[in-house]
Amino acid sequence: MTGDTAPATRFGRADREPGILAECRDVARTYGKGPTAVVAVHGITCRIRPGLRLAVTGPSGSGKSTLLHLIAGIDRPTAGTVEWPDLHHRATEVGVVFQGPSLLPALDATENVALPLLLAGEPEDEAFRRARSALGRLAIDDLGGKLPDELSGGQAQRVAVARVLAARPLLIVADEPTGQLDHESAERVMTVLAATADELGAALVVATHDPFVAARLGQEWTMRDGRLHGAADPGLAERNGETR
Template sequence: MNTTEILVRCEGAARTYGTGATAVVAVHGATCEIRSGDRIAITGPSGSGKSTLLHLLAGLEAPTTGRVTWPGLTGKPAPDTVGVVFQGPSLVPALDVVENTALPLVLSGKQEASARRRALDCLALVAAAHLADKLPEELSGGQAQRVAVARVLAAAPRLILADEPTGQLDRATGRRVVDVLLAAADTLGAGLVVTTHDPRVARRLSRQWSMHDGRLQAGPDAFSPPAPATAQGAAP
């Protein structure tokens, strides 16, 4: 496992919604790198730009200025390379819990029976296997969030981005979900980024970044430009 491989790089990435006097800058020129061994917590108040930054990292939104690249991933981000645990509802209403969890695998061409087995295993990891045949409308907010985590784990991505994954959970269940995310990142050799309001969650990740008014404060180790090429024949 290469724990220093750069999975995603932001270079002055900004995101603005609207134009003119009504324009809102959600993210101001974020510059950072996320590597395969990183365990990063991003803290900050609601409306500080944390979710928008995660969407930029996932390739779900394009930066208005600057750029986001994925040097350690093959091609454009996909469910098997970047997995996102969204803060809001994200389950497909017409599918039951196990079908929702297996969906990324089915879409990638896996056989339905194999995808279902993998989905049930991942649901068990987040203590949600007993919900397998329920529809999203039958779930509490916390239960739906656990299923969303299981769906990401089922796809075995290289980069896991979790937006307030414990926000609707009680303390014990939230602790278990963080345990699962950390263990999955270790097993997969994946990078892990978690946004959170909870300092207890933030302290469980080895690096802490913060956002305020759309500005990322990531510390001096958040970005290291590529080393200059060595002269031909020189020692690396």
């Protein structure tokens, strides 16, 4: 601790407004150019704060994955801005569970989970200890030695969730993380994601089609044709075209 009067928190000072992990202002993302261009996201303004438990719902093709990728900083908007005011190192502080396959095929499940930690400079024994612990929380510790092509889609999806949890991010962005899971496994994944977010003081943003998954989270924003419906943040709702 320093001798400052107001105690510092992970998100700035305790006497300040709570942190903003991600902020989108009038963000749009268009794929392609000319007559075949697709506007996947239109003029979205929203804030992601610590502790947020958010479901992003909406039909297939409505822009959920695009919005999540923009919030996570793994895609860039074609208009507007995305910022992470209270993150210090976005690449390690944002964890993304991708909708599609994302494991490296030459590495077994434990190595896949440990890799981001090793790349971040974590000692090998600590990286593998955390990797095994994350697999254990998802009840797939028996799969640690398997290569991705020896796993079912649902098993690979849980390994991808473990990889994010082991990295202890402050913003967890999960794109349909239960899409290939039976109800019991989906419930476990949601319980572990929420418990880990609680422990880390993190925000959890989950794109989902599953009403059960959406109901487990505190808030729901709905995407329709690239537009966001649902109060994104007090004071910002009006700018999203909301009329509450």
